[in-house]
Amino acid sequence: MIQRRPLRPLPYFAELERLLEAEEPAVRSAFGRHVHWGYWPDPARAGTGAGEFERAADALSLELCRLAELDDGQRILDAGCGFGGTLRLIGERHRDMRLTGLNIDRQQLRRASDNQTDAAARIPFVQGDACRLPYSDACFDRILAVECIFHFPDRRAFFREAFRTLASGGRLALSDFVPTALLRPATALIALRPASTGFYGDCDFTYTLEDYRRLADEFGFRVRAEKDITVNTLPTYRFLRTLAGVIRARRLSAVAETLFAEAASRTGLLRYQLLVFEKAG
Ligand SMILES: C[S@@+](CC[C@H](N)C(=O)[O-])C[C@H]1O[C@@H](n2cnc3c(N)ncnc32)[C@H](O)[C@@H]1O
Numbered sequence: 001m002i003q004r005r006p007l008r009p010l011p012y013f014a015e016l017e018r019l020l021e022a023e024e025p026a027v028r029s030a031f032g033r034h035v036h037w038g039y040w041p042d043p044a045r046a047g048t049g050a051g052e053f054e055r056a057a058d059a060l061s062l063e064l065c066r067l068a069e070l071d072d073g074q075r076i077l078d079a080g081c082g083f084g085g086t087l088r089l090i091g092e093r094h095r096d097m098r099l100t101g102l103n104i105d106r107q108q109l110r111r112a113s114d115n116q117t118d119a120a121a122r123i124p125f126v127q128g129d130a131c132r133l134p135y136s137d138a139c140f141d142r143i144l145a146v147e148c149i150f151h152f153p154d155r156r157a158f159f160r161e162a163f164r165t166l167a168s169g170g171r172l173a174l175s176d177f178v179p180t181a182l183l184r185p186a187t188a189l190i191a192l193r194p195a196s197t198g199f200y201g202d203c204d205f206t207y208t209l210e211d212y213r214r215l216a217d218e219f220g221f222r223v224r225a226e227k228d229i230t231v232n233t234l235p236t237y238r239f240l241r242t243l244a245g246v247i248r249a250r251r252l253s254a255v256a257e258t259l260f261a262e263a264a265s266r267t268g269l270l271r272y273q274l275l276v277f278e279k280a281g
Contacts, residue, residue, distance in 0.1 A: 010201035026050040033085030036147040046235030068173035080148030084112030131157035169281035183269040199254035221277035
């Protein structure tokens with residue numbers, strides 16, 4: 001397994017920032033709060049509008065929260081929180097939550113703070129590395145990592161930190177692009193690229209479902225849920241094609257990397273998984 005990669009700025013976020021600053025309407029609607037693939041409950045009826053994608057983006061966060069069995073009054077950390085969309089949804093749906101967002105990138109945290117609707121219940125958005133959490137032991141009931149673990153420098157370090165900072169009976173819920181054993185050698189080669197020249201930056205898509213189960217076992221996590229939602233993410237590729245015209249930075253790479261993910265997903269070699277692990281009580 002590839003471990004301890006350096007932290008480098010993500011080119012797609014720089015491009016998103018440019019488009020959000022320019023108030024590009026489709027990008028604002030689709031990626032102003034979440035930056036993830038989305039969940040289409042009924043893929044056969046999915047449209048290609050930015051508003052529809054926005055609902056699919058909300059739905060991904062909500063589906064992961066549902067699997068993680070969030071409840072009122074919990075202490076929640078969203079690691080790799082992006083623009084804070086998931087925490088905002090949780091705050092709107094639950095009472096007395098103690099919500100915290102953590103991200104490596106200060107610029108995203110500024111946008112996450114600006115995105116908050118309820119000034120009375122301000123969420124602390126903290127700069128930090130998910131692999132070195134700046135929190136004491138057993139201080140969270142749930143830790144979420146929505147579509148970001150493949151950027152973290154070391155999955156094992158993140159699991160160790162999640163296990164340490166979760167209270168007994170607490171849960172870690174994440175989403176990830178998980179290769180089958182057949183695709184793994186190809187994704188391992190991609191992850192070994194010497195420098196980040198691609199649109200999506202440093203990504204490690206080498207963890208198979210078996211690797212996750214082993215990692216969970218190593219730390220004393222029990223697997224609570226594994227949900228393959230690949231089919232519910234496929235309409236996203238059609239939507240992304242509608243945005244091809246507005247992308248300027250690393251256009252070729254943006255198209256090539258997205259096409260690779262689409263082909264691997266449509267052929268079943270790359271699976272989009274929602275995973276929930278419980279710290280045994
Ligand atoms: C695809 S985005 C997902 C953002 C958010 N979770 C969402 O669903 O909208 C990946 C996120 O991981 C963050 N990230 C990457 N490496 C990180 C690290 N080591 N620690 C914390 N956040 C990190 C990025 O800054 C980015 O916000």
